[in-house]
Structure formats: C-alpha cells, structure tokens
Amino acid sequence: MPSRPHATHADPAAERLWTGATVITAVRTVASFALCLIGAWQDELVLLVIGLGVYWVGDMADGAYARWRDCETRTGAVIDMLCDRLNCATFYLGFAFVEPSMFLPVAVYLLEFMVVDMFLSLAFLAWPIRSPNYFYEVDERIYRWNWSKPAKAVNSSLFAVLLLVTGWWWLGLAIAVGLLVFKCVSLHWLLRLGLPVPVAAAPAAPAVPAG
Template sequence: MINTPNAITAVRTVVAMALAVSAVARPSVALTAGAYVTYWAGDILDGFAARRLDQETRAGAVFDIVADRACTALCAAALLVLRPDVALPIAVFLAQFMVADCLLSLSFLRWPLLGPNYFGSVHRGVYRWNWSPAAKALNTGGVVGLALLAPSPWWATGLAAAVAVVKAASLVTVSRL
C-alpha cells in the first residue's frame, strides 16, 4: 500500500488538516484558503500520480476517499469559524458528502474496478453525474465557492441540495445494478 500516490495522499491530508485545525483555533482566511488549496491540489496530484505512475490500487482509492472526508470536515469547520452565516449550506453539503457521496464513492468495490473514476464501465450516467471532472468540481468547489462569494447563503444551499438530490438518485441507480 505504500507507493507514491498514497504518500501524496498522506502528506496532503496531514498538511491540509493541520492548516484547517490552525484556522479553527486562530481564525484566518489565509490558513483556511491554504487548507482548501492543499486538499484540492493534493487530491488532483495523488490521482494524477496514481494514473501516470501506473500505481492505482483499490486500497489507494479507499484511502483517498477517506482522506477526502477528513480534509473536508476540517476545512468546513475552518470555513464556518470565518463565516457562520453559511452554516446551512455547509451542513447540507456535509450531510451529502460525508454520508451519501462516501457510500456512493465506495460502491465501486462491488465491481472489479480500481476506483470510482472507472465507474463509467458500469454506468455512464452515474459516472458523469458524480466523478467526471465537472461533477467533482461542482460537488465541493461549487458549494464552497458559492458559500463564499454569493450575496446570500441560499445560493449555496440550493446547489448543495441539488447535489444531494443527484447523490440520492445515483445511490438508487447503483442499488438497482
């Protein structure tokens, strides 16, 4: 299980979590932004390294999925310290990401796939709705971006709710396969 992509996952998780905990203890836009950038850039880099170095493993995919939840939880906490007014959209987002999306992401284990990025061979729609590059960006970056930039938290709440509906529909679809 020790390989370059998993080492990247471990490092990005430890650094992002340390930055986020620091941002919770001492509220800081810079620390919160650093935590999110480390998490997201590291998540892109570990996946790229896994594919480029031909080091993808099912255990590595599970490690990445679990690490994503740890980073997301602490980054969201840091964001809420700075912006308590976005508690509702962040709560809706966390409910779907920590539970529905986690279950959905781990569903690849039912098939002989290396990870969710290959779910298109099982169901193209579920892959497109959840793991295509656009879907991945919208799932977390879209909600966080709207929470920070929209004039009202209702925009981010609406997007988080829409994503939750997509996750629920995807879970129903996968359960029928």
C-alpha cells in the same frame, strides 16, 4: 512490472498500502488538516482557504501521479476518499466556525458529501475495477453524473468557490440541497443496478443428506 490484463481492472498482486500516490495523499492530508485547524483556532479565513487549496492541489497530484506511474490501487482509492472527507470536513467546519451564517449550507453539504456520496464512491468495491474513475464500465450514467471531470468539479469545487466569493448562505444552501437531491437519485440508480456479492462471500449451499 508486468502489464495488467486491462487498464481499468484491479490487480490483486498490485495491491499495497504505500505507493508514491498514497504518500502524496498522506502529506497533503496532514498539511491541509493542520492549516485548517490553525485557521479555525485563530479565526483566520485566509489559512482555511490555503488549507482548502492544499487539499485540492494534493488531491489532483496524487491521482495524476497514480495514473502516470501506473500505481493505482483499490486500497489507494479508498484511502484517498477517506482523506478527502477528513480535509473537506475540517475546512467546512472551520469555515462555519469563522462564518456562523454558513452553518446550515455547510451542514447539508457535509451530509451529502460525507454520507451519501461516500456510499456511492465506495460502491466500486463491488466490482473488479480500480476506482470510481472507471465506473463507466459498470454504468455509464452513474459515472457521468458522479465521477466524470465536470461532475467532480461541481461536487467538490462549485460549492466552496461560490460561498467564498459571494458570501450568500442561501445560494450555498440551494446548491447543497440540489447536490443532496441528485446524489440521492444516483443512489436510487445504484440500488436498482444492484451491488453484486463477491463469489467468495456467498454462502455455501447446504449439504444434501444422503438417503
């Protein structure tokens, strides 16, 4: 495979749907989805937690494989984001079904993760980078507070772990609201930065009539 001009830059020639990483994404998505559905149907929290664990482990595995095998693609990054939200929603909705007191914090968290964070994550497509993991090439501050390892751990893990360990809905609500506020601040930073329009999509200048 020819080397890419820059490790963080997208390579149009490398874009494809199926790679080893996207296969891992597909397997972990189906497995987690099935476990969480069965857990919600049987009112069984243990199965929901196992499904969440499959999602987390699989999400780390597909990213690690993509970097190891140098098969990161923008297509794979978008598929990964969509599957993350499917697995996340399935777990949290099942969790709220099993534990109705958690409905409000779960609702706020899903608003943050599935709407605001999704928009932020898809913004990388406006630049020629391979995924949000390389957004530091665009804006260091937005990257540090959204896609650095500590930021991703807080956004994807802290909320679930504290809800499961403490069972305190008010703590979950406080964390979910805090995450929503900060994601809105990050969205403000992004909009101030501006989303570039690809050259190919820019409207052509009107022809000047000869006179």
